[in-house]
Amino acid sequence: MTTYRIGEAAELLGVSVDTVRRWIDGGRLAAERDDHGHRTVSGVDLARFAKSLADDPDEDAGRSSARNRLRGIVTAVTRDSVMAQVDIQAGPFRVVSLMSREAVDDLGLEVGSTAVAVIKSTTVVVERAR
Numbered sequence: 001m002t003t004y005r006i007g008e009a010a011e012l013l014g015v016s017v018d019t020v021r022r023w024i025d026g027g028r029l030a031a032e033r034d035d036h037g038h039r040t041v042s043g044v045d046l047a048r049f050a051k052s053l054a055d056d057p058d059e060d061a062g063r064s065s066a067r068n069r070l071r072g073i074v075t076a077v078t079r080d081s082v083m084a085q086v087d088i089q090a091g092p093f094r095v096v097s098l099m100s101r102e103a104v105d106d107l108g109l110e111v112g113s114t115a116v117a118v119i120k121s122t123t124v125v126v127e128r129a130r
Contacts, residue, residue, distance in 0.1 A: 004046055006021060006038075071090060071115075074115050082100065083098060088115050
């Protein structure tokens, strides 16, 4: 069975090690001690917990058929006369969106503001992490 150390779990969930420790200490995430006394989380438990986090999307988001929602901070906005590029850092993930300049202006997106990238795609490529 695959197990993860707390640092690995934090990286996969896009949170700090302290957050994972608080979840474990609070009983939200199951963990055990390995032979060296380090806390580890089983892959099955981590997957279940990650899914539970995804099942509780941003409460202000409304209803949508899109299930992939990445909340983050806007790190760059590049505008021209018609289009704009918005870069969002969501945990360890950089998401780049191309949209109309009008939409960016209407949403009030600027560097430092929070945003949720909603991703809906018919094709998703999955590669095994090494």
